[in-house]
Amino acid sequence: MTHVVLAFDDNRLVGDLFGQFDQNLAIIEQRLGVDAVARGNQVTIKGMHPACEQARHALESLYVRLQQGHEIHPADVEGALRMAAAAEAQLTLPTMESKSRLAFAQVSTRRKTVVARTPAQDAYLRAMDRADLVFGTGPAGTGKTFLAVAYAATLLERGDTARLILSRPAVEAGERLGFLPGDMKEKVDPYLRPLYDALYEMMPPEKVDRGLQSGMIEVAPLAFMRGRTLSNAVVILDEAQNTTAMQMKMFLTRLGENSKMIVTGDPSQVDLPPGQSSGLREALALLREVQGVAHVAFTEVDVVRHELVARIVKAYDDASRKASEQRELAASVNEGREALAWERRRADR
Template identity: 45%
Template sequence: MSQARRSSKSTQRQERRGARVRPDQHVNLLAAVIEEQTNRRKPSRTSKHEGPVKALNDGQRRYDAAMRSSDIVFGNGPAGTGKTWLAVQRAAEALNAGVIDKIYVSRPNVEVERSFGFLTGDLKEKFKPYLVPLEEAFHDAFGQAKYEYLVEAEIIVPVPLAFMRGRTLKKAWVIFDEMQNATDTEFKMALTRIGEGAKFIINGDLRQIDRGIASGMARAMQLLGRLPEVSIVEFGREDIVRHGLIQKIVELYEDQHISSYSASDDKEAREGLERFLDATAPRN
């Protein structure tokens, strides 16, 4: 084969390859490649709940009705009653239906040992551990891949309660979690963030206030309970749906009246530890 003929065929092959990847014909080629590579690294996970989400007991039915009819809903009750989970599912439905544009999630930045300042990363990374209890509910509602996309697109927005000041939240579903640990001042600030088309869901358990917190939740419920736009739903032990053992644990703690904390608890614990260490210390 002559050199000229080989050169001509080589040129034709290059032109055909170029035609297959011309930007004007395949503007999304790079995006498709990135998506394919991402899917290979992390398989997509779909929602666990294909059908409509239904309330499971009387407490959840009252809570569900309140979320559909009121602008502000308080859910007060023990762990395992599905307060946060059901609120996330209804928020997801509102977002998918185009009723709202964003879902905000907030909670007081109350720490047992380590504060925001000691955690690494920017504010979003520091606040992420506080959202772990809600992530499973979001995965159930959207699937893991879509949930992560919505967070990156800032459609699902985590906001520490302390950083709510100055915002007006419009056309949004706002889930305030663990609010028994919010102060009276924080409640006033948070409640006045409500804007047009927004719905506030405020969850907590007044029997599980962390140490050193003067909770403003009870006063907020008392004051706002007079308003027709506000609903208050009380959950009891009988509404626990997460695991049967949780109900037994709650009953044991509450029946023994040891869920309330007093300053003397730490003193008694320290004195008991000192007595134990003294009794077990080696003698010369």
């Protein structure tokens, strides 16, 4: 057992750091099993040494965010604790400047600043800066699509790219929607709604609308990409697990000069018809060693939605793993039986 006393200079920021009714300190207590008692601009943390250090790292990094003019919310506290845990484990990530201070990767537009909340999110944002083609794969709720759109919107606002192109394959998720009324835009918009949602959260609605009208921002189904060369653009393909191998090859070969591509998807949620393999899985296998390609894999620990989502994802992953192990065991037993039968037939001869 140990205790750590932290003092913060700016009394105006301390209230936001500790949270209303010290709710941020309560989150830290619950997650790390420590006691955090605030008095004025000081907080005393008591508990096991590793947990106290993680609490210190988290509070110091959150205080830096407040000094930079950003707001913090309970979800940001959760993210700071994840990053602090990664630092304590001495993970070799580019975010780690030192054990005493964590640097979060972030992207900013005039409307919003988005900060990485997990080590995988941090690596993802930095990979988008570093590589021209980035794959982000993992379960729902890990921020794959939102961070990609946020990064692209940042480049567009800074003038670092001329166009933003968002695309998804128009595949029904296990349902038959039948005939959809309206023109082509009205027919495909339901499939592309998550991309619109992320875009409107990062940029003022009037600017998004102007961009859509001028063609500076384009939201289109994957089929519309064929035959094009996408230059001076950031191109995002969402739900890529629902592309076929031919569609994925077609999309990847659209990459033009001064462009970046970001491909996101969850290989465990393929909605393609039976017998069709996912183009995302094939691309990940084929391009693993190709220079200029980066792949960041998210897991259930990176889920930043409701904490119940992480438990749901883990339950499904555990069930899938058990089913796979049972299939392998059954196959092994069958092989043993076939070998034994062959030996008996040979002995009878």
